[in-house]
Amino acid sequence: MVYTLEKLTIKPLISLWLRKVEGIGNIPKGIPFILAPNHSSYLDVFLAPSIVLSSIGRKMHALGNYYYWKNSFTSFFLDWWECIPVYVEHEKNAKEKNMLALEKALSYLKQGHIFIIFPEGRRSDGKLIKGHTGIARLALMAKVPVLPCGIINANNVLPKGKLFPRFARCEVKIGKLMYFDKYYNKKPSKKILEEITRSIMKEIAKLIGQKYNY
DSSP: OHHHHIIIIIHHHHGGGEEEEEOGGGSOSSSOOEEEEOOSSTHHHHHHHHHHHHHHOOOEEEEEEGGGGSSHHHHHHHHHTTOEEEOOTTSTTHHHHHHHHHHHHHHHHHTTOEEEOOTTOSOOSSSOOOOOTHHHHHHHHHTOOEEEEEEESHHHHSOTTOSSOOSOOEEEEEOOOBOOGGGTTSOOOHHHHHHHHHHHHHHHHHHHTOOOOO
């Protein structure tokens, strides 16, 4: 039901602000993977999933800031999409709660579903900010590839602090799958997690014509 609604409403609406999409052929059809877009606008939350879902028609889940579950309206849709809340560091038992979130995400991936994670963790002003290592940890736990996705100019359509989109256009570029099987038999040290995260962010940077300097 939720995916039918997405095709009938969200996708046509999003197309009003979408100039073009490149790399549709890079979206795998029969395997679970993690979609990794950059994040500069609330528009990204609808934009990237609508493109991928229309191509493969499988279940997609997301990790999201627990803050959005405090609102009954947004929590309804997040639960409907079977999203998983994650917690910021200062929250009580945040580390334990986030490990449970990763385990739940892992179970979805093992069922053949897809996950979307914005590695930056929050919206930027259009310039890439440092990625978090949660995406690397989940990719290694699930032993699935990561699909980098570059979203260009979404911040011009719906900037931070704005409620209504502007009359602007954005682009989406989908990269090639990234495999990390060489790390599967190694302990996921901080160095390895940072190395993987950096490689993902650099691929996203290439797609949007930026440099990643972290």
